[in-house]
Amino acid sequence: MIAPIIAIVGPTATGKSDLALEIAKKHNCEIVSADSWLVRKYVDIGTAKPSLSMRQEVPHYLIDVVEPDEDFSAAAYKELALKAILDIQDRGKVPLLVGGTGLYIDAILYDFSFAGESDPRMRQELNNLSLDELHQMARSKGLDLSQIDVRNKRRVIRLIESEGKVATKKELRPDTLIIGLSSPLDLIKRRIEERVKQMIAQGLKDEVKSLSDQYGWNCEALKGIGYSEWQQYFNDKQSLEETQKRIIKDSIDLAKRQLTWFKRNLSIHWYPTPVNIANVDELITTFLNNYVSL
RNA sequence: GCAGGGAUAGUGAAGCGGUCAAACACGGGUGACUGUAAAUCAUCUGGCUUUCGCCUUCGGGGGUUCGAAUCCCUCUCCCUGCA
Numbered sequence: 001m002i003a004p005i006i007a008i009v010g011p012t013a014t015g016k017s018d019l020a021l022e023i024a025k026k027h028n029c030e031i032v033s034a035d036s037w038l039v040r041k042y043v044d045i046g047t048a049k050p051s052l053s054m055r056q057e058v059p060h061y062l063i064d065v066v067e068p069d070e071d072f073s074a075a076a077y078k079e080l081a082l083k084a085i086l087d088i089q090d091r092g093k094v095p096l097l098v099g100g101t102g103l104y105i106d107a108i109l110y111d112f113s114f115a116g117e118s119d120p121r122m123r124q125e126l127n128n129l130s131l132d133e134l135h136q137m138a139r140s141k142g143l144d145l146s147q148i149d150v151r152n153k154r155r156v157i158r159l160i161e162s163e164g165k166v167a168t169k170k171e172l173r174p175d176t177l178i179i180g181l182s183s184p185l186d187l188i189k190r191r192i193e194e195r196v197k198q199m200i201a202q203g204l205k206d207e208v209k210s211l212s213d214q215y216g217w218n219c220e221a222l223k224g225i226g227y228s229e230w231q232q233y234f235n236d237k238q239s240l241e242e243t244q245k246r247i248i249k250d251s252i253d254l255a256k257r258q259l260t261w262f263k264r265n266l267s268i269h270w271y272p273t274p275v276n277i278a279n280v281d282e283l284i285t286t287f288l289n290n291y292v293s294l
Numbered sequence: 295g296c297a298g299g300g301a302u303a304g305u306g307a308a309g310c311g312g313u314c315a316a317a318c319a320c321g322g323g324u325g326a327c328u329g330u331a332a333a334u335c336a337u338c339u340g341g342c343u344u345u346c347g348c349c350u351u352c353g354g355g356g357g358u359u360c361g362a363a364u365c366c367c368u369c370u371c372c373c374u375g376c377a
Contacts, residue, residue: 012332037332047332075329102333108328114329123330148328152335158328167328225332254332260325 007097010181011255013191020098024058034099046226068221075114078107102261116162183273
């Protein structure tokens, strides 16, 4: 059974969503978001979530699937996204995987097998231990610390949680086309700046306020970029200008990390950021022509 | 004009005779990444060099000393008190 899948990846603010919509309309696709923040309800402005009208034009999946204070994971994402993908394919359409969360993208395209669940209570206990204590614990359980970054607490915690089970990945799944959107960092910076200003103009502050009122500052939804920065502002410890600056800075740092992740993937077909849709379109048409129903 | 305080790498700021190319923070670069991933972590950040190392730095100039960012003299600029 032939089942092509197209992915659009890249750092924030490079126009993935807009491109995806155009592609989807032209090529009979439905969109599966691969973004760790779009999964969450009520964080709309700060995540640049695709608008309702966009979502009406073309179905989007894996958006608004968890509550603001709910735990989520890459493994959970994989399961849900896979379901959506199969569903789309069953209806004879092409899934368009779109997002900037490299781990989520790769979990699908390289069929990650995650190493084992985590128990929320146990995780909390582990979080309270020092790195040294975690090392000791891992050693006493006979776990192999040599394969992980032992200075990274989260990796050690995960090693303990998964009891040494090893995660695996496969080759890039066949029938996959990956398109990357990027541009020189300077331009990305400028786009981020502009976008953050726009978010604030659109009422990001109120969105944050109502979330913090309803769920408290500890909820997951307020830990993200564009959200956490406001806590200081609402405590009168930071001006609006400073808040905006910090959001921009955090977003740029994110973009760099995303770039680092995607850069090493040699299967990506890169396009510069103000995308020329015609170019991308050509590649996609060629790709999809291989699958014209016989 | 007199008295006192200050001038340190991209920024802020330690250092106050040797272990100082100079703590730390921020800013910047590079990279890692599988059940928190918008997370978490590593690493570099005066110049040249892969390393060893060499060279030029701590407002300017001149001294003291085996040795100075650190002590002395002087000049410039900034702040404070008295005029």
